[in-house]
Each structure stands twice: as structure tokens, then as C-alpha cells.
Amino acid sequence: MSTALQTPEVAETPNYLNSEYGWKSWLFTKDHKRIAVLYIISITVMFFIGGIFASLIRVELLTPQGDLVNSDTYNKFFTMHGIVMVFFFLIPSIPATLGNFFLPMQIGAKDLAFPRINLLSWYIYIAGAAFALSAIVLGGVDTGWTFYTPFSSTYSNTFVITAAVGVFIAGFSSILTGLNFIVTVHKMRAPGMTWGRLPLFVWANYATSLIQVLGTPVVAITLALVGLERAFHIGIFDPAIGGDPILFQHMFWFYSHPAVYIMILPGMGVISEIVTCFSRKGIFGYPFIAGSSLGIAIIGFLVWGHHMFVTGMSMYASLYFSLLTMLVAVPSAIKVFNWTATMFRGSISFDTPMLYAFGFIGLFTIGGLTGLFLATLGVDVHVTDTYFVVAHFHYVMVGGMVLAYLGGMHFWWPKITGKLYPEGWARFAALLVFAGFNLTFFPQFITGYLGQPRRYHAYAPEFQVLNVMSTAGASVLGLGYVIPLIYFLWSLKYGKPAGNNPWKAKGLEWETSSPPPTFNFDTPPIVTEEAYAYGSDSAHQEDSHHG
Amino acid sequence: MNFPLFPEAASSMARQVDYLYAYLTVVTVVMTGLIFAVVFFFAIKYRRKHDDEVPKPIHGSLVLEITWSIIPFIVMLSFFWWGAQIFFANATPPSNAMDIYVVGKQWMWKIQYPGGQREINELHVPVNRPVKITLASEDVIHSFFIPAFRIKHDVVPGRYDTMWFTATKPGRYHIFCAEYCGTEHSGMIGWVTVMPENDYENWLASGGNEGTMADQGGRLFEQLGCSTCHELDRQGRCPNLRGVYGSRVQFTDGSTRDADDAYIRESILNPNARVVQGYKADVMPTYQGQLSEEQLLQLVVYIKSLAITGAPGVPTAAAPAASAGSRQ
Numbered sequence: 001m002s003t004a005l006q007t008p009e010v011a012e013t014p015n016y017l018n019s020e021y022g023w024k025s026w027l028f029t030k031d032h033k034r035i036a037v038l039y040i041i042s043i044t045v046m047f048f049i050g051g052i053f054a055s056l057i058r059v060e061l062l063t064p065q066g067d068l069v070n071s072d073t074y075n076k077f078f079t080m081h082g083i084v085m086v087f088f089f090l091i092p093s094i095p096a097t098l099g100n101f102f103l104p105m106q107i108g109a110k111d112l113a114f115p116r117i118n119l120l121s122w123y124i125y126i127a128g129a130a131f132a133l134s135a136i137v138l139g140g141v142d143t144g145w146t147f148y149t150p151f152s153s154t155y156s157n158t159f160v161i162t163a164a165v166g167v168f169i170a171g172f173s174s175i176l177t178g179l180n181f182i183v184t185v186h187k188m189r190a191p192g193m194t195w196g197r198l199p200l201f202v203w204a205n206y207a208t209s210l211i212q213v214l215g216t217p218v219v220a221i222t223l224a225l226v227g228l229e230r231a232f233h234i235g236i237f238d239p240a241i242g243g244d245p246i247l248f249q250h251m252f253w254f255y256s257h258p259a260v261y262i263m264i265l266p267g268m269g270v271i272s273e274i275v276t277c278f279s280r281k282g283i284f285g286y287p288f289i290a291g292s293s294l295g296i297a298i299i300g301f302l303v304w305g306h307h308m309f310v311t312g313m314s315m316y317a318s319l320y321f322s323l324l325t326m327l328v329a330v331p332s333a334i335k336v337f338n339w340t341a342t343m344f345r346g347s348i349s350f351d352t353p354m355l356y357a358f359g360f361i362g363l364f365t366i367g368g369l370t371g372l373f374l375a376t377l378g379v380d381v382h383v384t385d386t387y388f389v390v391a392h393f394h395y396v397m398v399g400g401m402v403l404a405y406l407g408g409m410h411f412w413w414p415k416i417t418g419k420l421y422p423e424g425w426a427r428f429a430a431l432l433v434f435a436g437f438n439l440t441f442f443p444q445f446i447t448g449y450l451g452q453p454r455r456y457h458a459y460a461p462e463f464q465v466l467n468v469m470s471t472a473g474a475s476v477l478g479l480g481y482v483i484p485l486i487y488f489l490w491s492l493k494y495g496k497p498a499g500n501n502p503w504k505a506k507g508l509e510w511e512t513s514s515p516p517p518t519f520n521f522d523t524p525p526i527v528t529e530e531a532y533a534y535g536s537d538s539a540h541q542e543d544s545h546h547g
Numbered sequence: 548m549n550f551p552l553f554p555e556a557a558s559s560m561a562r563q564v565d566y567l568y569a570y571l572t573v574v575t576v577v578m579t580g581l582i583f584a585v586v587f588f589f590a591i592k593y594r595r596k597h598d599d600e601v602p603k604p605i606h607g608s609l610v611l612e613i614t615w616s617i618i619p620f621i622v623m624l625s626f627f628w629w630g631a632q633i634f635f636a637n638a639t640p641p642s643n644a645m646d647i648y649v650v651g652k653q654w655m656w657k658i659q660y661p662g663g664q665r666e667i668n669e670l671h672v673p674v675n676r677p678v679k680i681t682l683a684s685e686d687v688i689h690s691f692f693i694p695a696f697r698i699k700h701d702v703v704p705g706r707y708d709t710m711w712f713t714a715t716k717p718g719r720y721h722i723f724c725a726e727y728c729g730t731e732h733s734g735m736i737g738w739v740t741v742m743p744e745n746d747y748e749n750w751l752a753s754g755g756n757e758g759t760m761a762d763q764g765g766r767l768f769e770q771l772g773c774s775t776c777h778e779l780d781r782q783g784r785c786p787n788l789r790g791v792y793g794s795r796v797q798f799t800d801g802s803t804r805d806a807d808d809a810y811i812r813e814s815i816l817n818p819n820a821r822v823v824q825g826y827k828a829d830v831m832p833t834y835q836g837q838l839s840e841e842q843l844l845q846l847v848v849y850i851k852s853l854a855i856t857g858a859p860g861v862p863t864a865a866a867p868a869a870s871a872g873s874r875q
Contacts, residue, residue, distance in 0.1 A: 071730050144727050150704060151687040153730060155653070194590065202850055239705025240836070245688055246703060279593070280600070285607035311701045312708045315638050319631055326623035330616055338607075339614045340582060343589040347600045350590070358586060365582050369575040378627045378633025379568050382697040385725035449568065450554045451694025453725045457731035460721060465550070535604045 014419070015515040030115035031518055036101035037416070038122050043097060044485070046088040047127060049136075051481065052189040053081035058440075058474040061467045066458040074457040075142040076158065080135075082145025083442045087167045088129050091259060092399055094266035095212075098408045099205045101416060103181060105509035106199045108190025108527060110519040113183040121176040128170030135162035144455060146256070149237035149248040153229040161230055173222045174262075178212030181205055190508070192527030199507055199531045200289050204269025207293035211258045211265075211300065222248065246311055252302035257486055261300040263397055264364075265293055267404030268335055271357050274407050275339045277505040278354035279346030282532040285338040292331030294341070299328040318377055325375035332368050336361060351503070352426040356407030359434045363399025367392060370445065388448025396440045406433065406484065413488065414502050418514040419495030425487045432480035438471025474518035506532050557720055557741060558696035559713040560637065567629050567698075574622060637698060640711035644679035647672070647725035648760070648848075650840040651682070651689035651702040654731035656722060657841060661848065663763060664754035668737030670722060672714050679711040681808065683840040690726035693739055699725050707808050714741040764849025767842055776831070779853070784830060788822050792854035797824045798801075811847045
């Protein structure tokens with residue numbers, strides 16, 4: 001990828017890609033855009049590694065018997081799929097790539113507040129990923145991505161500490177990115193960029209940053225304690241040496257439930273950008289979408305116990321967690337309704353990013369509503385720890401988050417690279433992803449209610465038909481992921497020049513050249529209108545920037 | 548091909564859960580259908596006709612925002628309320644429930660009946676009679692899951708958990724371990740057999756040659772030397788355990804608690820955790836690591852029996868004739 005980017009023919013005008021050449025100019029860069037590109041490359045690698053494990057899982061599950069690999073190997077497959085996807089793809093995905101690139105541009109800043117810390121956070125991420133990958137190479141981990149004790153702290157014979165250290169380290173990368181975003185949004189906004197004019201992508205990343213800064217230390221401490229118990233037999237979680245295994249779950253989910261909002265909130269921000277642009281209309285209910293991001297971030301910290309309804313936790317605690325989980329669904333519902341209302345009397349086009357947004361709205365709705373099944377106490381007792389849970393969170397994480405990421409990549413690719421991708425192929429891949437995804441995960445709601453537990457290497461024969469459907473769907477989904485990888489790379493060399501604003505979108509990032517200059521704007525922007533001011537008379541303002 | 552959407556419903560609670568699940572599914576389908584339909588309708592009706600059209604902005608509507616916040620929340624409260632009803636019913640076993648004891652161990656389920664019968668990965672219960680299961684784990688967290696009964700409960704090491712059900716339909720149903728527990732997690736499965744009452748009594752009578760669980764516990768009580776201090780006919784160095792189970796116990800620090808399974812367990816494994824008023828700490832050694840969870844349960848049942856009947860260790864069920872019926 002970088003070799004193609006170094007080709008001077010990319011653009012004649014000076015931009016962040018042609019300002020310097022050579023590997024040093026990338027590895028020592030302080031430009032948020034170049035760091036975003038480094039992140040895009042890194043998380044893409046991690047995504048495909050996690051995807052390989054997913055494929056291996058699906059192939060094994062073609063037959064009810066555990067016949068492709070042995071049980072230990074299978075357990076390592078789903079563990080490493082989970083660890084790689086959650087901690088090294090989903091959590092950094094949008095904030096560290098699109099957030100890094102566009103959050104400063106959208107508020108009219110020339111960089112993040114702390115460019116060196118931004119680069120440091122990428123190195124920390126790489127160090128964490130190196131530990132996680134070395135755990136895989138050394139022989140793998142078999143605890144599940146949730147590291148439940150006392151299995152992880154005492155019983156597992158695999159490379160738990162190596163993997164936990166990887167996650168621990170990567171956590172600091174997440175904290176630093178969050179800090180950087182918070183300070184940047186507070187201190188670096190262009191003149192006229194009031195809080196009420198912030199693009200919703202910025203609001204979403206801001207809310208995400210709050211969770212990253214407040215939540216991540218807790219999971220870091222928790223995993224450190226697992227490591228200490230494993231290495232030195234300090235009794236914290238294992239009851240045989242005086243610990244409490246349920247304490248681990250409280251601490252783990254105190255972070256890891258908010259973490260699902262770390263994963264989905266930035267995706268919601270992307271959808272707000274796409275829906276407005278391709279409906280050519282201001283967002284419906286701006287304060288409600290912005291406020292609901294903060295609402296999700298805050299209430300999201302108070303619902304962790306809904307992962308623990310069958311652990312024997314106090315019945316009254318369960319009632320509380322059930323009720324608050326219902327409450328946290330309200331801001332998510334508000335967003336879905338507002339996006340839908342934004343399309344009302346719009347001018348809707350069907351470019352690839354919008355196809356992903358349609359997919360997101362539908363699949364996230366299903367993911368969110370099935371979350372309510374799990375929040376409903378009497379039903380959760382039956383479906384928790386079954387494939388119903390697997391289906392639910394893949395609807396949110398893949399149907400929601402991955403679609404938003406792909407939508408965002410297609411939306412901003414012309415800005416990032418200055419090139420257009422082949423629209424026909426892109427639409428085709430979007431449809432493949434949507435169809436493949438549903439075929440993979442919808443049957444899992446049914447197997448889950450029928451009682452197939454998750455993390456089963458061998459399963460009861462009556463579940464086979466639905467599992468074969470899942471595996472077939474996963475093949476289609478996999479193809480849908482590979483095609484964009486190919487045409488994105490292709491477009492770097494052969495793509496048509498994108499121009500500054502191929503979508504006629506609003507937002508400061510579209511007012512500068514593509515790819516943007518090193519300091520983003522040739523003249524510092526001054527903001528005179530609200531976000532997404534489609535249809536308002538703003539021609540004079542655009543002129544002033546290009547002049 | 549047979550293509551069920553619901554697993555078999557074989558407990559008093561199963562249909563309740565199915566109805567609630569069906570209600571949730573209907574709401575989900577209606578809501579998702581509505582969103583899909585509106586998005587589809589808008590996308591077609593307001594599709595871009597020419598490239599430079601710019602529609603008029605609409606900023607929002609407070610009335611709509613309030614409406615679509617409040618109505619979903621009210622619907623969600625109905626989920627919450629109904630779900631809580633079922634959860635409460637699941638949490639409180641009826642007082643006439645029969646006891647069965649389940650120990651999870653990597654990677655098998657060990658099942659003990661009060662009559663002393665023992666099995667592995669097979670659970671036999673009578674139809675139409677409430678059964679209370681006491682769960683213990685020998686190692687990591689497991690989860691005892693019977694899909695046909697729509698219940699599961701985690702089996703957490705270091706403590707007892709309970710769950711209960713009333714089976715309503717004779718047959719054989721899956722038992723799964725639902726909490727990932729290591730290598731053979733997916734092999735930690737078994738069957739629950741629901742039998743008509745008469746067959747069940749016959750089945751019970753055909754197994755168990757080691758005496759009742761209380762008898763087994765009583766023998767352990769002697770073997771481990773418990774009875775040298777906990778004398779049953781007079782007051783010894785340690786509390787007389789007759790009548791203790793179920794009573795309110797007072798401790799040296801002034802606190803009190805009911806003597807239940809968890810208290811008995813704690814007193815065996817960690818005697819200094821709570822010292823009964825009038826006695827000294829450090830008299831009793833810990834039995835941590837010396838007893839299996841099954842043996843602990845036998846002791847608990849024995850001590851419980853001391854509070855129920857007059858004579859020490861005599862609550863014998865139907866004569867346990869020696870037989871090959873016992874699975875262990």
C-alpha cells in the first residue's frame with residue numbers, strides 16, 4: 001500500500017501523501033492523517049487474521065462431530081477470533097482510523113492536540129498486537145475472549161498471560177486516543193465551531209472517548225490481577241485460594257459492557273454523516289442524536305450486570321440491571337428514528353456508503369431489539385450463553401459496526417486517497433456483505449433458542465441444518481470482505497481522481513483538497529453555519545474557503 | 548424436514564418463557580418491519596431525480612422525539628415486568644420440592660440423590676413434582692442448562708447455587724454445560740429423564756447400595772473424626788450439631804445468621820470465618836482441599852438430617868438393597 005502511496009503521480013498539488021517519502025516519513029510522522037493510515041493498515045491485517053479464525057470455526061461447525069481439529073484447537077480458534085476482533089479490530093476500528101483522520105478536520109483543526117501522543121498510541125497498539133499475535137504463534141490461548149476466572153487464572157494451560165499482556169498494553173493505546181480526542185474537541189475547534197455545530201461524528205467520538213478514558217483502566221487492572229493470580233497464586237478470583245470468581249465478572253463487564261458502546265458509538269457517528277450526505281438534508285433532531293451519544297456513554301456504565309443474570313447474583317441487583325438495560329435502549333432507538341426521519345423529503349442517492357447505512361439501520365435495529373430479549377430476565381435465563389447471544393452481538397458488532405466502518409471507508413476513501421473506487425463493484429460487495437451476514441447469523445438466533453450453547457466444538461445433530469446455513473453465509477460474507485480490499489488497493493493506482501467533494505457533502509473536511517494538505521486547510525476555516533446545512537444558502541461561505 | 552423454532556417444552560415454566568419470547572419476537576418483527584418499510588418507502592419516493600436538487604431542511608420535532616422515546620420505553624417496561632415475574636418464580640423453589648445434588652467437574656456432571664443413588668451425566672426426575680437442584684463445582688465455573696425446561700444456572704466454585712423446576716412431560720432431554728469450562732466443554736453434556744411417579748420410585752429403589760446421602764455423610768463424620776469434638780449426645784468441645792441446621796446461630800462477634808447449606812459448607816472449610824458464641828477459634832482444623840464437593844454435600848445433608856429427625860443419622864429412605872443400578 002505504502003509503495004503505491006509514494007508514487008508521485010497521486011496528485012500534483014502538495015498533500016499529506018506526497019509531502020515526504022520513505023518509511024521513516026511514515027514511522028516517525030506526527031500527522032494525524034498518516035497515523036490514521038498506519039492504523040488502517042494495522043487493523044485491516046488484524047481483521048483478516050481474526051477472519052481466518054472465524055472461517056476455521058465455521059468450517060469445523062459444518063458437522064456436529066468435532067472432526068476437523070481437536071477440542072483444544074477449536075477452543076483456541078474462538079478465543080483468538082474474539083480477542084483479535086474485539087481488542088485489536090472493533091475497539092480501535094473507527095476512532096483510531098476515521099476518527100483520527102477526520103475528527104480534527106471536521107472541527108477545522110490542523111492536527112490533534114497531542115500529535116506525538118497520537119503516534120505513541122499507534123506504537124502501543126502495535127506492541128499490544130505483537131503480544132497477542134505471539135500468544136497465537138507460541139501455541140494459542142483457550143480462555144475465550146472473556147478470560148473468565150478461575151479457568152483463566154488457574155486451570156488453563158495456554159498462553160493466557162501473554163495474551164492478557166497484549167490486551168493490557170493495547171488498552172493504553174485506547175486511553176491515549178480518547179484523551180487526545182477529548183482535549184482536541186475542547187481546545188482545537190475552529191472559530192465559530194460551537195458545540196452545537198459539531199458534526200455528529202465528532203459527538204460520537206467524543207462520547208466514545210469518555211468511555212475509553214474512564215473504562216479501559218478497569219479492564220487493565222482486572223487482567224493484571226488475572227496475571228498476578230496465575231503467576232503468583234495471589235488469591236483474588238480463585239475460591240480455592242480465597243478469591244471470588246464472580247468478582248472478576250463484575251470488574252470485566254464494568255469495562256466490557258461500555259466497551260460495546262466504544263465499538264458501536266463511532267459507527268453511529270458515521271451513519272449520521274452518511275445519511276445526511278446521501279439524503280442531502282440536515283439531520284433530523286440534532287440535539288437528540290448528539291445527546292443520545294452522551295446518554296449511551298453514561299447509562300452504559302450502569303448496566304454491566306445484565307451479563308450475569310444466571311450467576312446467582314442478588315435477585316434485586318438483577319432487577320435493577322434489567323430495568324437500566326431497557327433504559328439504555330431508548331437513546332439507541334432515538335438515533336434509528338432520527339436517521340429514518342432525516343430521509344423524509346430528502347434527495348436520496350444509492351451510492352455505496354448509503355447502501356451500508358441502509359444495512360446498518362436495519363441490522364442494528366435487529367441487534368438492538370434482540371438485546372432486549374437478553375435484558376428480559378425470564379428469557380435471558382434460557383438464551384444466555386447460547387448462540388442467541390452470539391447472533392445478537394454479531395448483529396450489533398458486524399451488522400452494525402463493521403457495516404458502519406465499511407460505509408465510512410467508502411464515504412471518505414476519496415478524501416483519504418484522492419481516488420475513486422469502482423462504484424459497481426462496491427455496490428455489489430455491499431450487497432454480498434448484507435446477504436452473507438444475514439445468512440450467517442440469522443440462523444443462530446434459532447439454534448440459540450433451541451438450546452445450542454456457544455463455544456461448543458461438537459454439538460447435537462439436530463442443530464446441523466442451521467449450522468450449515470451459517471457456514472454457507474460466512475463464505476459469502478468473506479467474499480464480501482475481500483472484494484473491497486482488492487478494489488481499494490486497485491484504486492490507489494488506477495482509480496479516477498476524486499476531486500475535493502465527490503458527494504457534494506457538507507463538512508469542513510470536504511472543503512479542502514483531496515488528499516488534504518499536511519495541515520489540512522490552506523487557510524484556517526471559519527465556521528458560520530450549523531452542521532449539515534444542506535439547502536441553506538451557504539455558497540458564499542464555501543467560496544471564501546476556496547478563495 | 549422437521550424444522551422446529553421452539554425446543555420441546557417439558558417444564559411448568561417452559562411455555563411461560565415461550566409466550567414471553569413470542570411476544571418479544573412479535574414486537575421485534577413489527578418494529579424492524581416498520582423501520583424497513585419506512586426506509587424503503589422514503590428511499591424510493593425521495594430518490595434523487597437530478598444531481599443538483601437540494602431539498603428543504605427540516606430540523607426536527609420535539610413532539611416526535613418525545614413520542615418515540617416514551618412509547619418504546621413503555622413497551623420495554625412490559626418486557627421488564629413480565630420477565631421479572633418469570634425470574635422471581637424461577638428463583639423461589641416451593642417448600643415441598645425434592646432435593647437433588649449436582650456437582651460439576653471438568654468435564655462431567657455428578658448427580659446425587661438423597662437416597663444415596665449416584666449417577667454421572669444422567670439425571671432422573673419424576674413428572675409433576677417440583678425438584679430443587681443444589682449446584683456445586685469442583686473446579687471452574689460451569690452452567691447447568693436444560694433447554695427443554697428453559698432454565699440454566701451457573702455452577703460457581705466455592706459456593707452453592709440452587710435452581711428448581713417441575714417437569715411436566717415424560718421423556719429424555721438434553722443437559723448442556725453452558726459456561727465455557729475448558730477442553731471438553733462441549734462434551735460436558737448429559738440427559739435428564741423425566742419418569743412417571745411409579746416408574747421413578749422403582750428406579751430409585753433399584754439404585755444406591757451405600758445407604759442414603761445422610762448415611763454416607765454420617766460415615767464421613769465418623770471417619771474424619773468430627774464426632775470426637777462435635778458430640779451428639781452431650782455437649783463436647785465443639786457445638787452439638789443436633790438441631791443446628793435451620794436455626795439462628797449467634798457468633799462471638801455478636802452477628803447472627805441462619806444455618807443453611809452455605810453456612811455448613813463454610814464452617815467445614817473455613818471454621819474460623821464465624822465462631823459460634825461460647826466457643827474458641829482455632830479449635831477446628833480446616834478441611835479445605837481434603838473433601839470432594841460430593842463429600843461436602845453428604846456432610847451437609849447429614850447435618851441437615853440431625854435437625855429433622857430425633858436419632859442420629861437415621862433418616863433412611865426405602866431399604867437400599869444392593870444393586871447394579873448405581874452408576875458409580
